[in-house]
Amino acid sequence: MLNPATDEIRMANPFSAVPTAYRVQANAHWWYANCAWDAFGILSALDVDGQIESSCPDCGESYRVQVIDRKIDRADLLFHCLVPAARWWDDIIFT
Secondary structure, eight states: OBOTTTOOBOEETTEESSOOSEEEEETTEEEEESSHHHHHHHHHHHTOOEEEEEEOTTTOOEEEEEEETTEESOSSOOOOOSSOGGGGGGSTTTO
């Protein structure tokens, strides 16, 4: 997806070309993801273990999730989408 204001690359799912609240680390490298869903997608696409760092959009508390062998180390987190998946691309930046 291109940035409409500049025609530069904004995202190549699951990677973001601009800084976001979702940082993914694996093998001593860092990437930005477009959302929590894409953060897991980066590790899956690269087929590596790693960690995801972000913060709760509701309360602002930071969190870290380790992913090892495609399993997360946290059972207390909830992934919630305000927009139904069928409508994500209507406005993917908002979604």
